[in-house]
Amino acid sequence: MENSEKTTEDARPDENHNAHISFRGDEETGHQSRGRPANNKSASRPRSAHSAASSMSRRRRQSTSENFGIQIGYRTLSIHVSESQHAAANTEPDLKAAKEGDDEYFAELNFHTLPGATAPNFLESRNIALMGTTVVNGHGIGAVILTGAQSVMGRVARATTDVGEKVTLIQKEIWRFVRIIVVLTVFLALLIFVAWIAWLKRDHPSYMNVVQMLNNVMGCVVAFIPEGMPVAVALTLMMVARRMKAVNILPKGLSTIETLGCVNVICSDKTGTLTQNQMTVNSVAFVDQLLTSPDVVHQAFNTEKPDAIFSMLQKASILCNDASFGADAMHLPPQERTAEGNATDVAVLKFAASTRDGDAIMSNFPRVFSIPFNSKNKWMLALVHEGGAEKGNRFRLFVKGAPDILLPACSSFWSGRTQSTEVLDANAKASFKGIQDKLSRNAERVVVICEKVLETVHSPGTNAFSDEVAMKALENLTVVGILGIIDPPRPEAASTVANCRRAGARFFMVTGDYGVTAAAIAHNIGIFTTSEPDTFDTIRRGMTPTAEELRRERLAGNGRSLLLEGASVARLMAQDWDIVCEYDEIVFSRTTPEQKLRIVNEFRDRENVVAVTGDGVNDAPAFRAADVGVAVVTGSDVAIEAADLVLMDQFDSIVEAIRLGRLVFQNLQKVIAYLLPAGSWSEIWPVLVNVFFGVPLPLSVFLMIVICVFTDLFLSLSLIMEKQEFDLLSLPPRNAKRDHLINLKIYAQAYLFTGFMETVCAHSMFFFYMWKYAGFPIHELFFLFEGYAEGYHGYTLDELTNFNATGQCVYFVTLLFLQWGNILAVRNRRLSIVQADPITKERRNPWLIASAIISLAIAIFVTEVPGIQKLFGTASVPIEFWLIPVPLALGILFMDEIRKLAVRLFPRGPIARVAW
Structure with missing residues (x-):
């Protein structure tokens, strides 16, 4: 070209x-x-x-x-x-x-x-x-x-x-935390700067020069920014991704993992996702006769001289078909052959070819002309020469497709009882409708096959011939038979739907199938639990409760079902969508990709977190629009590329993905609750008492960095490996608008409870050391300012510097041990350590012990190695100050055990209401 x-x-x-x-x-x-x-x-x-x-x-x-x-x-x-x-x-x-x-x-x-x-x-x-x-x-x-x-x-x-890059919920939460931290950091930094300009520089000019002031500002920045948190978040997501991989779940983006825990609406495709996409002909019917037993059907088709109606149905099923068997599989029985084509055609071909003389029909009747099936027409057409040999312009025309499209074009039908053609009158149409509904309620896809003899004026191979066939195709057809095709649900589909519901996620079906068939499958796998769902007409006639009433019913466990056809989606107004989005059980049938995309957007616009599952090209736009797109590994390349998550094995893996998504959020909250007391609260107070109370700096900026980047980080990584504390699937999904990663309850726990105790204990150890080894009473150290200089208590400047450096290391070591007690406390939000200890119980966590040993080794290295002491101004810590913090750490754990006990005993009490 x-x-x-x-x-x-x-x-x-x-x-x-x-x-x-x-x-x-x-x-x-x-x-x-x-x-x-x-x-x-x-x-x-x-x-x-x-x-x-x-x-x-x-x-x-x-x-x-x-x-x-x-x-x-x-x-x-x-x-x-x-x-x-x-x-x-x-x-x-x-x-x-x-x-x-x-x-x-x-x-x-x-x-x-x-x-x-x-x-x-x-x-x-x-x-x-x-x-x-x-x-x-x-x-x-x-x-x-x-x-x-x-x-x-x-x-x-x-x-x-066109769908923009999605900002995941965890990214939003981290940005929210960053904004809070930046505001607090800037506020305190400005406060220190203003205090130095307006007060210290004037009243205590020799106490703090510009470099020392900037050092305190830097200490403020180091204190309020938990430097280890980005690493902890990334490693948490990475470890959960490894767990997902172990159960055949492939997350394509780490930040998407946590979003799964917030999903409260799942829109699932049917064919190939909820079903096996292995279609077989389950029922054969004529307008006046229904044959549902495969044995009866097999016997009727394979007699020496099958009835004319069976022969015609067999011929039409084979010739009006765009599926084909592979040449290398023709020696196998038809049901075992590999075939190319859509699943419906393959099912019909295998059914017809397995009957008597099926293969001979394919070779004896070459196709002259055809119009393949497409989703708009919902039918396909095949034209062969009457009798199999070229006989001028006399042809046999076969049409196969949707009953609601082809039945209006029919004027007669082959009778299963009389073996002859009869007029398709009102009674016959009613009989046809009854059979169609019966098969559809049995979750069978209904396909009708029609035929007629066509004599053309023009010869094949011309435009005029094509026009003539297309013009005469859908008129005066004769119904040959009806096929009921079943696509069995996946064995795990029903349990997956039930577990998703238990996890608080509404499970909807979005399919292109006929509404009655889709509803039948929905009943089979538990998407529908009511006998008669509401419809579009129910909504338009005002026969449904209001959106608020539906919400209350749903939350009370009395939700309603809705069956909505794709054609109705475009007719829904905004107030109608308010009602639709409050239904507990929904099946969207006869939908197009554009309609599926709108469905996803309408639910997201009403503050739902939506996951879309599917396997086809048409699912790709909805995948990109959804909060989480979930593809199955057997799906198309386009679907897999557009998805955020790929299920490599069974469909029920999505339940495990939801559980792990919630585990990510739970463990990240524990990591933050662990990092903030020492890495933020207990580090900012040394700066404040130094600036505003004139106390020698209790903790150096270097030791702050060691805490944030090394000792606390290693211990926090053990929290990443924590298993779930309780059944996460029994909890409702996190409300992304209200339940934040870092909330007031966590701040209260980290700052006002654990952080307060750690700050008091660490400062007490600092003052205790200064009194015991230097003889400085605590009251003298407050408001000392420039008094801590050469000659204070008869000490030289080098001796005073050494006392201060050792006191800072005492503060550092004390915080290290106090964080041991803190990590034992935060790993359980409600359970006692007796119920879930890290050594012997089901939630055994050997990483906790290993990380504690590593943190202790880092502390010894920083405080006891001479080269480090000289380079960073640290000093050796007396032995008793390595031992005294141990009972203090146990005290942190004991106080938190009392808090948890109060929460368990009085779940509606004031302590429980503020518990994180």
Whole structure:
């Protein structure tokens, strides 16, 4: 193919820009080239009917578009075409470009490359070549009329790639925490600066110079910013991702993991996700007879001389079918053969081919013409010569498709009782409707097969013949039979739905299936628990409660069911969506990708956290719009690329993913509750007492950094490995608007409870050392300011500096041990350490002991190594100050045990109300 290399903007039809296409074929003779290429090396392979204009800016979006086989900048060409004859082979192109005014075929285009197309598409627009198709024969000239996002495939790709990069809930929570920390840090830094300018510089000029003031400001920054938290968050997400991998769950982004714990709405596709996508014909019926037993069906088809109606149904099922068996599998029984095509066609083909003389029918009746199935028409057509041999212009036409489309085009039916054709009157239609509803309620997809004899005026191979067949196809048909196709649910589907409900997530089905069939499957797997769901008419007639009443009913466990067809989605007003989004059980049937996208957005707009599960190309836009897109590994490349999470094994893995998402949030809260008392609260107070109370600095900035980056960090990593404290799936999902990662309860626990005790204990040890070893009474150290200088209590400046350095290390060591007690306390929010100790019980955590040893080794290294002492101004800590903090740490644990006991004994008491 040769295409004018103009940009998309330049390719406007009103500017008469032509796209020159070079085809190969028998142009001069006008004959069709059925796969017989001319001697042209440049034409040895199909050529694409589009060209790339630009690439995506982000790699992931580009990957998604590549899986569609396109980029947004690709062109769509319009050329004069007509439909082709469809021979027996599935690879036959279905559109042929022709010169204007000619009936001769010059160009063939193959539409198999379109997403989701297992066969060529018959198009109402007879002169359109779609982006993504290939030219396999002939030549022609076409004008560009639609490009990129305006094209058919471009609309799907644009819906997928236009969704901006999602900001996950954990990212929002971290940014919220950062804003709080920045505000507090700036406030205290300004407070120290103003105090120095307005007070200390004037009243105590020799106490603090500019460098010392900046050192205190830096201490404030170090104190309030938990430097170890980013590492802890990243490692927490990474460890949970490893746990997910162990149970065959592949998270594609670490920040998405926690969002799973907040999911309260799951919109799941049906076919291939909730069901096995292994369709089989389960029931055979005629308008006046229903055969549901496979044994009866098998016997009827495999007798020596089957009835005429069975022979006709067998022939129609095989010939009106775009599925095909692999050549290497023809020696196997039909049910064991591999087949190509959509699941419905494969099921019908295997059913019909397993009957008597099934393979012979396929070879004896070559197809003359066909119109493949598409989701808009909901039917397919096949035309063969009557009797199997060419007999002029007399053909047998078979049509297979949706009953609601084909039944109005029928005027007669084959009777299963009389073995003859009869008039399709009102009684017969009522009988048909009854059979359809019965099969649908049995979760079977209903397919009707029709036939008639067609005599044409024009001969095959001309545009006029194609027009004539298309015009006469849907009139005066005869119903041959009805097939009930079942796609069994996955064995784990019912338990998955039940567990998701137990976790507080509403589980909805979004499918393209017939509403009654979808509702039947929903009943089978527990999505529907009520007998008669509400419908669109129920909502429009005002026969449903208000949105607020529905919410109260749902929260009280008395939710209602809703069956909503895709056609009704576009008719819903904003107030209708308010009602729809409060239903407890919903099945959306007959939906399109655009409707599924709207469903996701409507629920998200009402403060729901939505997960979408699916496996097809059409699920990709909804994946990108949802908070979490979950694909199954057997799905399409486009779906897997667009998803945030891939289930590598069974579908019930999503329940484990939700549990681990909640575990992430729980453990991160424990990490923060552990880091804040020492890494923030107990570090800021030494700066404040030094600036405002004139006390020698109890903790140096270097030791603050050691606490934040080393000792506390290693201990916090052990909290990452904690198992769940209680059944996380029994809890409701976290409300992303209200239940924050860091809230007032955690601040109260970290600052006013644990942090207060640690600050008092650490300062007490500092003052105790200064009194015992230097003889400085505590009351003298307050408001000392510049008095702590050469000659104070007869000490030299070097001796005073050494006393202060040792006191700072005492403060540091005390905090180290106090954090041991703190970590034993925060690892259990409600349980006592006796119920869940880290050594012998189910929640054994050997990482806790190992990290405590590492932290102790770091403290010894920092305080006892001479080179470090000289470089960073540390000093050796007397032995008693390594021992006294141990009972103080146990005191921290004991006080928290009393708090937990009060919460357990008085769950509605004041302590329980403020407990984190």
